[in-house]
Amino acid sequence: MQPVRIGILGMGTVGGGTVKLLAANTAEIARRLGREVVVTAAASRNAERAERLCPPGTAVGTDVFQVAAHPEVDIVVELIGGTDVAREAVICAIENGKHVVTANKKLLAEHGNEIFALADKHNVMVMFEAAVAGGIPIIKALREGLAANQIQSVAGIINGTSNFILSEMRDHGSAFSDVLKEAQQLGYAEADPTFDIEGHDAAHKLSIMSALAFGTPIHFDACYLEGISKLESQDIRYAEELGYRIKLLGITRKTEQGIELRVHPTLIPECRLLAKVEGVMNAVLVQSNMVGETLYYGAGAGASPTASAVVADIIDIARLLNADSAHRVPPLAFRQSGETLRVLPIEEIISSYYLRVSAEDEPGVLSDIAGILAAQGVSIEALIQKGVINHQTAEIVILTHRAQEKRIQSAIAQIEALPRVAAPVTMIRMESLHG
Amino acid sequence: MQPVRIGILGMGTVGGGTVKLLAANTAEIARRLGREVVVTAAASRNAERAERLCPPGTAVGTDVFQVAAHPEVDIVVELIGGTDVAREAVICAIENGKHVVTANKKLLAEHGNEIFALADKHNVMVMFEAAVAGGIPIIKALREGLAANQIQSVAGIINGTSNFILSEMRDHGSAFSDVLKEAQQLGYAEADPTFDIEGHDAAHKLSIMSALAFGTPIHFDACYLEGISKLESQDIRYAEELGYRIKLLGITRKTEQGIELRVHPTLIPECRLLAKVEGVMNAVLVQSNMVGETLYYGAGAGASPTASAVVADIIDIARLLNADSAHRVPPLAFRQSGETLRVLPIEEIISSYYLRVSAEDEPGVLSDIAGILAAQGVSIEALIQKGVINHQTAEIVILTHRAQEKRIQSAIAQIEALPRVAAPVTMIRMESLHG
Numbered sequence: 038m039q040p041v042r043i044g045i046l047g048m049g050t051v052g053g054g055t056v057k058l059l060a061a062n063t064a065e066i067a068r069r070l071g072r073e074v075v076v077t078a079a080a081s082r083n084a085e086r087a088e089r090l091c092p093p094g095t096a097v098g099t100d101v102f103q104v105a106a107h108p109e110v111d112i113v114v115e116l117i118g119g120t121d122v123a124r125e126a127v128i129c130a131i132e133n134g135k136h137v138v139t140a141n142k143k144l145l146a147e148h149g150n151e152i153f154a155l156a157d158k159h160n161v162m163v164m165f166e167a168a169v170a171g172g173i174p175i176i177k178a179l180r181e182g183l184a185a186n187q188i189q190s191v192a193g194i195i196n197g198t199s200n201f202i203l204s205e206m207r208d209h210g211s212a213f214s215d216v217l218k219e220a221q222q223l224g225y226a227e228a229d230p231t232f233d234i235e236g237h238d239a240a241h242k243l244s245i246m247s248a249l250a251f252g253t254p255i256h257f258d259a260c261y262l263e264g265i266s267k268l269e270s271q272d273i274r275y276a277e278e279l280g281y282r283i284k285l286l287g288i289t290r291k292t293e294q295g296i297e298l299r300v301h302p303t304l305i306p307e308c309r310l311l312a313k314v315e316g317v318m319n320a321v322l323v324q325s326n327m328v329g330e331t332l333y334y335g336a337g338a339g340a341s342p343t344a345s346a347v348v349a350d351i352i353d354i355a356r357l358l359n360a361d362s363a364h365r366v367p368p369l370a371f372r373q374s375g376e377t378l379r380v381l382p383i384e385e386i387i388s389s390y391y392l393r394v395s396a397e398d399e400p401g402v403l404s405d406i407a408g409i410l411a412a413q414g415v416s417i418e419a420l421i422q423k424g425v426i427n428h429q430t431a432e433i434v435i436l437t438h439r440a441q442e443k444r445i446q447s448a449i450a451q452i453e454a455l456p457r458v459a460a461p462v463t464m465i466r467m468e469s470l471h472g
Numbered sequence: 473m474q475p476v477r478i479g480i481l482g483m484g485t486v487g488g489g490t491v492k493l494l495a496a497n498t499a500e501i502a503r504r505l506g507r508e509v510v511v512t513a514a515a516s517r518n519a520e521r522a523e524r525l526c527p528p529g530t531a532v533g534t535d536v537f538q539v540a541a542h543p544e545v546d547i548v549v550e551l552i553g554g555t556d557v558a559r560e561a562v563i564c565a566i567e568n569g570k571h572v573v574t575a576n577k578k579l580l581a582e583h584g585n586e587i588f589a590l591a592d593k594h595n596v597m598v599m600f601e602a603a604v605a606g607g608i609p610i611i612k613a614l615r616e617g618l619a620a621n622q623i624q625s626v627a628g629i630i631n632g633t634s635n636f637i638l639s640e641m642r643d644h645g646s647a648f649s650d651v652l653k654e655a656q657q658l659g660y661a662e663a664d665p666t667f668d669i670e671g672h673d674a675a676h677k678l679s680i681m682s683a684l685a686f687g688t689p690i691h692f693d694a695c696y697l698e699g700i701s702k703l704e705s706q707d708i709r710y711a712e713e714l715g716y717r718i719k720l721l722g723i724t725r726k727t728e729q730g731i732e733l734r735v736h737p738t739l740i741p742e743c744r745l746l747a748k749v750e751g752v753m754n755a756v757l758v759q760s761n762m763v764g765e766t767l768y769y770g771a772g773a774g775a776s777p778t779a780s781a782v783v784a785d786i787i788d789i790a791r792l793l794n795a796d797s798a799h800r801v802p803p804l805a806f807r808q809s810g811e812t813l814r815v816l817p818i819e820e821i822i823s824s825y826y827l828r829v830s831a832e833d834e835p836g837v838l839s840d841i842a843g844i845l846a847a848q849g850v851s852i853e854a855l856i857q858k859g860v861i862n863h864q865t866a867e868i869v870i871l872t873h874r875a876q877e878k879r880i881q882s883a884i885a886q887i888e889a890l891p892r893v894a895a896p897v898t899m900i901r902m903e904s905l906h907g
Contacts, residue, residue, distance in 0.1 A: 038798065058620055058762050065622050068687060071798065071807040166617075172763030174617025181616075182601075182609025184504050185783030187497055252503060310769060313748055327493050328607030328770060328780040334745060335766035345763040348620030356799050363473065363506065364791050364799060372506040 038072040041355040044110035044135075046101040046126050047117035048081035048090060051140055051167070054340030055114065055347050056090045062348075070352050080104040105130040112354055114347060115139040124148050131155050131163070136358070138350040140167035140343055146241035146257040149248075153368045162357065163368050164350035169242040170195050170319045172342030173335040174349065179249040179323065180370040186325030188250040190290035192470060195242045197317030197337045198226045198233035199265050199285040203302075204315045207273050207282070213266060225317055235264030236285065236300040243287030246321070247298050251291050251378060252371035256298060259380035263301035272393060272463060275434050276304050279419060281391075282312040283465065295379040297386045304391050304436075304467035310334075311470060322470060384443040389418070389467040391436055392449070397457040398431040406433065409451045413444040430459060436467065475508040476790040479545035479570075481536040481561050482552035483516035483525060486575055486602070489775030490549065490782050491525045497783075505787050515539040540565040547789055549782060550574040559583050566590050566598070571793070573785040575602035575778055581676035581692040584683070588803045597792065598803050599785035604677040605630050605754045607777030608770040609784065614684040614758065615805040621760030623685040625725035625732075627905055630677045632752035632772045633661045633668035634700050634720040638737075639750045642708050642717065648701060660752055670699030671720065671735040678722030681756070682733050686726050686813060687806035691733060694815035698736035707828060707898060710869050711739050714854060716826075717747040718900065730814040732821045739826050739871075739902035745769075746905060757905060819878040824853070824902040826871055827884070832892040833866040841868065844886045848879040865894060871902065 043059075045052050059066070059074055067073050078096040080103065081087035087097045096107065105113050105126045113130035115137060117123040123144050130137050137156070139145065145152065145168055156163045166176045170193065179188070194200050198220060205216040217234070220226035232238050244257035265285050276283050281304040290297040305312050310332055314320040319337025324330050336342035357364055396402045403422070410417060416438045423432040437445070449462045478494075480487050494501070494509055502508050513531040515538065516522035522532045531542065540548050540561045548565035550572060552558040558579050565572050572591070574580065580587070580603055591598045601611045605628065614623070629635050633655060640651040652669070655661035667673050679692035700720050711718050716739040725732040740747050745767055749755040754772030759765050771777035792799055831837045838857070845852060851873045858867040872880070884897045 062620060062622055062762070065687075066620060068806045068808045069619050069802075173766055174613050177612060177617045178609050181788065182612045182784055183780070184787045185493055185497060185501060185780045187500050252500075310745060310748060313745060325780070327497070327776040329777060331608055331768070331770035333766070333768060336764050341762040342764060345618070345620045345760070349617055352619045353616065356801070360795065360799055364795055366791070367504075371503045373503045 040073040040075045041351065041358065042075060042077040042109055042111045043114055043351060044078040044104040044107050045076060045114045045116060046080050046104055047115070048079055048083065048087040049116065050340045051343045051347065052081065052116040053090050054344035055116065058341065058344040058348055060092065066348070066352065070355055072355065074348070074351055074355065077109045078104045078107045101126045102129050105135065106133040110135060111358060112136045112138060112351055114351070115141060120144050120147055127152055128155060131159050131161055134159060134161060136162045136354045138164050138347055138354065140165070140347055142168040142238070142241040142245065146244045146255060149245065149255045156368065160362060162354050162365055164354060165245070166350050167343045167346035169245055170321055171335070171337040171339065172345045173319060173321065173333045173337065174346070175246070175321045175333045176249065178331070178333055179246060180366050183323060183325050183328065183331070186327045188323060188325045190288070190324045191246050191250050191321060192286050192288045192311065192468065193243070193246070193319065193321035194284055194311060194314050195287050195319055195321065195337060196233050196239040196285060197319060198230065199239070200314065201225045201317045202234065203265060203283060203285065206268070206270055207277065210270055210274065212270055213268055234266050236262045239285060239287045239300045243289055243298065243300055247289035247296060249370045250289065251296060252369070252374060253296065253378050254374070256296070256380045259298060261299035261301070261383040265302050268302055269463070272391070272465060275393065275423065276391065279421070279436060280307050281305060281467065282307050284311065286468070288468065291378070292381070294385060295381040298380045299383060299386065302465050304465055305470055309470050384446065386442050387439050388442060389437055389439050389469070390445050391434070391465040391467050393463040394433045394435070394452055395430055395459045396433060396455070397459070398429055399457060402455070402457050403433065405455055406452055409448050410437065413448045415440040415444055415448055473507040475510040476786070476793065477510055477512040477544055477546045478549055478786060479513040479539040479542050480511060480549045480551060481515050481539055482550065483514060483518065483522040484551065485775045486778045486782065487516065487551045488525050489779035490551065493776065493779040493783055495527065501783070501787065505790055507790065509783070509786055509790065512544045513539045513542045536561045537564050540570065541568040545570060546793060547571045547573060547786055549786070550576060555579050555582055562587055563590060566594050566596055569594060569596060571597045571789045573599050573782055573789065575600070575782055577603040577673070577676040577680065581679045581690060584680065584690045591803065595797060597789050597800055599789060600680070601785050602778045602781035604680055605756055606770070606772040606774065607780045608754060608756065608768045608772065609781070610681070610756045610768045611684065613766070613768055614681060615801050618758060618760050618763065618766070621762045623758060623760045625723070625759045626681050626685050626756060627721050627723045627746065627903065628678070628681070628754065628756035629719055629746060629749050630722050630754050630756065630772060631668050631674040631720060632754060633665065634674070635749065636660045636752045637669065638700060638718060638720065641703070641705055642712065645705055645709065647705055648703055669701050671697045674720060674722045674735045678724055678733065678735055682724035682731060684805045685724065686731060687804070687809060688731065688813050689809070691731070691815045694733060696734040696736070696818040700737050703737055704898070707826070707900060710828065710858065711826065714856070714871060715742050716740060716902065717742050719746065721903070723903065726813070727816070729820060730816040733815045734818060734821065737900050739900055740905055744905050819881065821877050822874050823877060824872055824874050824904070825880050826869070826900040826902050828898040829868045829870070829887055830865055830894045831868060831890070832894070833864055834892060837890070837892050838868065840890055841887055844883050845872065848883045850875040850879055850883055
């Protein structure tokens with residue numbers, strides 16, 4: 038058979054990794070696919086770099102639209118990043134009848150619904166395994182491997198930078214800002230780390246997984262977002278004393294009231310596999326009604342792992358070039374959209390909670406706090422009073438049973454209004470990750 | 473579109489689970505696939521049970537060949553088990569142009585090469601996600617998700633019964649025979665547990681994964697096999713003191729000399745995720761050249777998880793009914809077989825080793841043992857001398873660095889020949905699971 042012809046947009050880390058992978062694993066890929074995958078065109082701001090990396094004979098230039106519309110390209114691989122040029126280039130490719138592979142989570146989280154509708158209109162495939170959890174084939178699992186299930190929830194460690202920082206904070210008892218500096222020196226965090234540490238990156242990935250899991254459009258705008266920059270090292274320590282680890286989780290869950298869609302630091306029991314995912318690694322736990330829980334673990338970033346996912350998509354598309362849509366898995370897993378599911382505002386979610394209250398060490402404070410929680414219908418699973426800081430202030434750490442968040446928020450407001458409570462109450466959500 | 477028509481052979485646990493799953497998740501499956509999946513025929517030794525479980529209108533009987541050749545069946549689902557009738561029925565289905573889904577690891581390990589060749593001849597698909605690690609979509613990961621990689625090794629906890637027994641032995645310090653009885657009472661072990669505890673079941677699954685990973689025929693006959701029934705609780709304890717857990721692993725690795733293919737109890741560092749897979753759960757760790765390590769975890773058995781895998785295969789096939797073979801993923805992942813790879817005899821594998829030697833507690837024994845290992849070129853990573861049992865006998869526990877097994881076997885023979893060494897040397901292989 039004729040080789041499959043690829044056009045690559047953007048020749049940065051992942052673009053370079055993709056070209057190198059296709060060269061290194063040529064024989065294996067051809068043996069699997071029954072035909073070769075060749076890069077026929079590539080566009081990069083740095084045309085010299087592209088020229089150096091791409092095989093001889095590749096049409097290399099700086100104009101991404103030229104590659105997106107190139108007559109000798111079957112599949113356009115978008116590795117530009119961002120949403121401006123990338124969006125226009127993907128639209129251009131689709132309108133020219135090209136299939137698209139992208140690693141761009143931001144593009145899909147923000148414009149995926151538009152892009153998938155356009156792809157449907159033009160009868161082309163858009164695939165994006167690399168957009169979520171790098172080299173872990175989690176999109177394939179959600180779309181195909183678990184296709185016989187009703188998926189109930191997805192919870193993932195899907196930002197390596199944040200997980201590295203939390204692992205280091207715990208291992209060395211360090212403060213957030215010190216570990217962030219270390220992560221920046223190691224190249225695990227960007228000079229401007231906001232996107233990773235404040236949860237935006239995780240929210241992009243989570244929004245995509247939520248749509249795949251539940252058969253809804255992508256609802257990135259409604260995703261609740263809370264990063265790790267305000268986490269204090271004593272909370273990591275107290276959590277550990279109580280048998281928990283704190284991880285930045287993306288959680289999406291289908292409930293009768295709607296969909297939970299939230300990214301925030303989360304206490305999870307230390308016995309759970311997710312609690313043991315350390316450093317920059319990623320893992321996603323899926324709960325579904327037939328298979329129960331399955332977990333997928335691996336490298337969530339990096340040139341080679343991301344290229345592995347990009348090329349897996351290329352191979353999948355190559356098998357189905359020219360096939361009609363009945364042969365294809367729909368991009369968001371479902372052909373027909375389900376009933377309309379709203380995303381629950383954070384006040385309506387149900388979770389357990391870790392609360393830390395600093396209060397004057399006097400009799401009565403504890404009973405005031407317990408009384409406020411009881412009045413809100415929140416029951417206490419565990420309570421410890423921690424070392425008096427200056428013989429006057431005590432730290433009270435409370436783990437609650439499951440309750441609706443608005444009740445916790447009311448209770449916190451009332452606790453903070455107590456005359457003998459000193460500082461804002463620290464609240465971290467807590468998930469058992471069972472069911 | 474017309475519904476996809478299924479014929480089920482065998483209405484035991486998994487057959488019943490499959491029918492129940494199709495009923496419970498009808499709407500979700502139809503939304504994903506764009507058409508319905510209906511059971512049109514079923515055969516069971518117990519026709520009454522089949523009648524009760526199957527939807528009204530299903531042609532129910534006792535003759536599996538009738539269903540395998542039924543004109544109103546598109547996909548035959550073989551859930552009979554064993555190799556006699558199952559093999560004949562699958563061949564009958566293929567010869568009648570039916571696609572086949574099977575959960576039968578024994579059938580594929582022993583007759584897979586024949587079956588896949590026949591399927592190729594008749595241009596039908598044979599899929600078997602349920603045959604390995606139950607509901608975990610590991611076959612799909614090896615065939616599709618990791619398709620851009622050269623896979624280097626696969627290591628898995630793929631027998632839930634054995635893993636349950638090892639977890640319990642460790643947690644409670646119990647003897648093998650006591651835990652086996654408990655497992656039998658809980659229904660986690662069969663009345664005749666040989667198949668599970670001696671590693672046959674794991675070897676079936678491993679042989680299939682090895683073929684998928686490396687693009688070779690299935691080499692079940694050459695798989696090295698060692699079960700857990702001879703494991704002693706003190707070895708589990710000593711391993712733990714040294715920072716290791718003992719798991720029954722199936723390991724297959726591609727080396728320049730050939731393929732390692734082996735099932736045996738294995739020490740693994742306690743920090744590795746595989747070490748934390750407890751009870752009846754399964755997990756598979758795959759090392760590949762681009763994505764690095766990925767791990768897949770979930771339920772390896774049970775009616776619903778296995779049915780989840782069976783129905784995922786049905787959905788995959790349903791998308792490609794009537795498609796030509798260019799659209800399909802080959803059953804063993806590769807279209808063209810690779811260079812001929814031989815399976816290494818166990819003497820030629822390279823591993824690290826745990827050795828326990830009982831010897832008279834006299835000066836000189838230790839140096840004799842160390843001398844024997846040194847003469848074989850085996851270097852020692854750690855050595856501890858354990859409590860004297862009766863003031864005369866000491867237990868010496870040694871962890872070695874990596875060495876070829878025949879050198880270890882020579883060393884063991886020489887150590888056992890020492891006059892002051894009392895009993896056979898206990899040897900357990902050890903894997904770091906890195907790279």
